[in-house]
Amino acid sequence: MILRNKKALSPVIAGIILIAVTVAVAIAATTWLGSMSFSFMKTEQVSITDQAWGSDISYVDILVRNIGTDLFTINNVQVNKEVITTISYETGSETLGAGESAVIRVNYSFISGKKYELSLITNSGNTFSHITSASAGSIISWLSGWRNRVKVTIDSNDIDSELTDFPLLVYLSSSSGENNDDVTEVFDEVGSDYNAAAFTGSDGTSRLYFEVEYWNAASEEAWMWVKVPSISNTTDTDIYIYYDSINDGSAYNSPTNVWDSNFKMVQHLEETSGTHYDSTSNNNDGTQGGGVTQDATGKIDGADEFDGTNDYVDCGNIGTLNSPFTVEAWMYFSNLNQPNGDYDYVLIIGTPLNSISISRNAADAATGANKYYSWTENGQLMGPVLSGQQYLHVVAMWDSSSPYHRLYINGASQTVDQPTGAINTNGEVDLGLYKPGPTHYINGIIDEVRISNVVRSASWIKATYESERDNLLSFGSEETT
Numbered sequence: 001m002i003l004r005n006k007k008a009l010s011p012v013i014a015g016i017i018l019i020a021v022t023v024a025v026a027i028a029a030t031t032w033l034g035s036m037s038f039s040f041m042k043t044e045q046v047s048i049t050d051q052a053w054g055s056d057i058s059y060v061d062i063l064v065r066n067i068g069t070d071l072f073t074i075n076n077v078q079v080n081k082e083v084i085t086t087i088s089y090e091t092g093s094e095t096l097g098a099g100e101s102a103v104i105r106v107n108y109s110f111i112s113g114k115k116y117e118l119s120l121i122t123n124s125g126n127t128f129s130h131i132t133s134a135s136a137g138s139i140i141s142w143l144s145g146w147r148n149r150v151k152v153t154i155d156s157n158d159i160d161s162e163l164t165d166f167p168l169l170v171y172l173s174s175s176s177g178e179n180n181d182d183v184t185e186v187f188d189e190v191g192s193d194y195n196a197a198a199f200t201g202s203d204g205t206s207r208l209y210f211e212v213e214y215w216n217a218a219s220e221e222a223w224m225w226v227k228v229p230s231i232s233n234t235t236d237t238d239i240y241i242y243y244d245s246i247n248d249g250s251a252y253n254s255p256t257n258v259w260d261s262n263f264k265m266v267q268h269l270e271e272t273s274g275t276h277y278d279s280t281s282n283n284n285d286g287t288q289g290g291g292v293t294q295d296a297t298g299k300i301d302g303a304d305e306f307d308g309t310n311d312y313v314d315c316g317n318i319g320t321l322n323s324p325f326t327v328e329a330w331m332y333f334s335n336l337n338q339p340n341g342d343y344d345y346v347l348i349i350g351t352p353l354n355s356i357s358i359s360r361n362a363a364d365a366a367t368g369a370n371k372y373y374s375w376t377e378n379g380q381l382m383g384p385v386l387s388g389q390q391y392l393h394v395v396a397m398w399d400s401s402s403p404y405h406r407l408y409i410n411g412a413s414q415t416v417d418q419p420t421g422a423i424n425t426n427g428e429v430d431l432g433l434y435k436p437g438p439t440h441y442i443n444g445i446i447d448e449v450r451i452s453n454v455v456r457s458a459s460w461i462k463a464t465y466e467s468e469r470d471n472l473l474s475f476g477s478e479e480t481t
Helices: 185-190 458-468
Strands: 030-033 036-039 046-053 059-066 072-079 082-084 087-091 101-107 115-122 127-133 139-141 148-154 163-172 197-200 210-216 221-231 237-243 263-267 287-289 293-297 302-307 312-322 325-333 343-351 354-361 371-376 379-385 391-398 405-409 412-414 424-431 443-452 473-480
Touching: 059 115, 072 101, 148 185, 163 237, 163 458, 163 473, 185 237, 221 237, 263 312, 312 343, 325 343, 325 354, 325 458, 343 443, 354 391, 354 424, 371 405, 379 405, 391 458, 405 458, 424 443
Parallel strands: none
Antiparallel strands: 030 036, 046 059, 046 139, 059 101, 072 082, 072 115, 087 101, 115 127, 148 237, 148 473, 163 221, 197 237, 210 221, 263 443, 287 312, 293 302, 302 443, 312 424, 325 391, 325 443, 343 354, 343 424, 354 371, 371 379, 391 405, 405 412
16 A cells, blocks of 8 residues: 555563463354454453662562453562562552553562563463563653554754754655664554554653655555654654554644644645645645646655646645745756756745745856746845756745845755845745746756745754755664563
């Protein structure tokens, strides 16, 4: 299935113990569905979702939850197969119904760094065991009921200052991130069910919103956007991706929650045909005209390819957009030899007397060839050369105070002409053409277009560039319970 969506425990710490134990007496139940039948057996399912060691390692608190359907009673607790009588229930009791939990304090003379087998024995005689290492004061959590996860690490070397609510691109494949890590175990577990995935923060339990732009179980490849609340510039930031064929993470698969209120439009341009959907709640959806080639090979999944003759995408009226604001996109210019006076227009907002744009000028003796060019209500603004036949990440910002105009290419600040004052605009957003006056079309590819009503920081822009070229993350080994 291909989706294009719009609207191990650690060796030193504990996670979930999720063990389905077959009871000797099977329930003789058979369900008929079409031409298929299924047999079900009675199971006990026990989860340890948190583990906390005392500061002097004289005890460990474990949070136990019944995630099955059958009531059970914990008869005893063992450490290295020794029955421990000095236990107490800090919350709950030894008998747990479906969905109920308890915190058990196990008092024992633990030694820091030494491995221990912790076991729970139920009234039916089933044993649930886990080997872990004692560590004073450590608490590591696992998302309840999920059996597999991989740690995803954000490289702080590419974060110049702390970021808040950052939309992080997570690319899953046989060669992902800075180290070309193989994370295809995700697809091996869940197949085409992209909602059998979940993301959490570094604590292992705080859920994060995500958007699935593309998911292809056959090729084992996916692009997903994850809203990360905070990313440090001093230490690496970890998040986790969980995946489990028996779980459902759809409640947090919510594009409009990934892109906060500062985003006015986010167009991934990954659709293979028809409407281009805005991932924000503003519904600035796009309609293609002229025969745009949708699902061209983009920098991130698919993109739109324009023929330079009559192709464009109309994204409707964005309303008033006063400084400060930011416009960004990936662009690929196919034609290096436009006739004099022509332009490759990537984006324009508004009308000729009240507009801003991102484009590349043609060969021009007065201004130089193939340079960044923006038409604004204050006139023409020129910048550096935009090299053709390669992907460029261009971020143009307009501020309410000097410098009024800022430009970044591939994450780096550029010198650019300045308007005489702040720029304000409103009206229609068009991709691929300039149509209020003499019409100009782009010959090339556009991908991942965003408009924000804030000026983004240099750190944000650099992190976006590194994230979107899949050079910001590394992936750990699969952890299972």
